[in-house]
Amino acid sequence: MAEQGIKGELDRLKLEDHIPLRTPLRVLLEASSYCNFRCSFCPHGNSEAERLMPRSIISTALAKKCIRDLTAFRDKVKTLAFVSFGEPLVNKALPDIVKMAVECEVAEKYEITTNASLLTEALSERLISAGLSLINISIYGLNDSKYKEFSDAEVSFDEIVRSIAYLHSISGNAQVVVKISDAVCDTETEQAEFYSIFSSVCDKICIEHAVPLWYDLHEGEISALDIYGNHVAHKEVCPVPFFTMSINASGVVSPCCNDWKNMLTMGEANVESLESIWSGTAFRDLQRRLLSGGTSSLYPCSNCKYHEMVAIDNIDPFRSELLERLTT
Numbered sequence: 001m002a003e004q005g006i007k008g009e010l011d012r013l014k015l016e017d018h019i020p021l022r023t024p025l026r027v028l029l030e031a032s033s034y035c036n037f038r039c040s041f042c043p044h045g046n047s048e049a050e051r052l053m054p055r056s057i058i059s060t061a062l063a064k065k066c067i068r069d070l071t072a073f074r075d076k077v078k079t080l081a082f083v084s085f086g087e088p089l090v091n092k093a094l095p096d097i098v099k100m101a102v103e104c105e106v107a108e109k110y111e112i113t114t115n116a117s118l119l120t121e122a123l124s125e126r127l128i129s130a131g132l133s134l135i136n137i138s139i140y141g142l143n144d145s146k147y148k149e150f151s152d153a154e155v156s157f158d159e160i161v162r163s164i165a166y167l168h169s170i171s172g173n174a175q176v177v178v179k180i181s182d183a184v185c186d187t188e189t190e191q192a193e194f195y196s197i198f199s200s201v202c203d204k205i206c207i208e209h210a211v212p213l214w215y216d217l218h219e220g221e222i223s224a225l226d227i228y229g230n231h232v233a234h235k236e237v238c239p240v241p242f243f244t245m246s247i248n249a250s251g252v253v254s255p256c257c258n259d260w261k262n263m264l265t266m267g268e269a270n271v272e273s274l275e276s277i278w279s280g281t282a283f284r285d286l287q288r289r290l291l292s293g294g295t296s297s298l299y300p301c302s303n304c305k306y307h308e309m310v311a312i313d314n315i316d317p318f319r320s321e322l323l324e325r326l327t328t
Helices: 047-052 060-070 094-104 121-130 144-151 157-169 188-198 274-278 281-293 316-326
Strands: 026-029 077-081 107-114 134-139 175-181 204-208 244-247 252-254
Touching: 026 060, 060 094, 060 274, 094 107, 094 121, 121 157, 134 157, 144 157, 157 175, 157 188, 188 204, 244 274, 274 281, 281 316
Parallel strands: 026 077, 026 244, 077 107, 107 134, 134 175, 175 204
Antiparallel strands: 244 252
């Protein structure tokens, strides 16, 4: 039976002891910024926002170049995730890209996050064979009608369950995590049903609290609890740009997984090396500005709640020390 817990990794480095990192701990290499769902909470589900979101499917050439660049870092990346804003299974070349990265040994773990609606037995076999370490699966209802209501998607819930069960049966050393939001599973009866359906077909199972995340979409919305169901801890500084590099499908490099408009461009992976971007002026200037003025000092971070609602690390108590370290 699956372990109940949170999706986040609790066995973490003390970030404040390692800044500035010579290698990002987490790299997002976005397979696709397109999505086949239109979830109500997401930019993909907002027609005005969707027009503003840059969308692309990463080319094999760009993916190969980025993977080659990752081999130049002095350390292995802790986690390479083939996802950011879209549904990675939209990219038909995903298994080949994963296999390429695994064969180059650029990371300790390789993962995706998917809605599983495009998962077939053949694709599951290719993904596991390619070497994925972790497959995060997001569930958006416990029946077809709930999926339609929440994600505007015509799916067979029973088929999704069967696909996940098959994936888990062949997963080997790969971990399968299944999660759902309490926005679509908010009663004790529904939550018990969720656990009953999925506990035997995954390794970890989670119910997350629905929180306002996306800047410019949920302004003014307040949640007393974070995504893990804990009371929100106030933070001035977002820790994410200190350990994350997000390479969007077009090649634009952002400092986090929440910059859905690509407002904070750190570099261009098509023409620059990832190492030079990570150690470059744009990343360092952003980190120093966050430490000196907090997230409220710059847009779009000032409208984003990810640092309080999702991010686990808290580097606020070390701001002065870290700022001095980054300016000497």
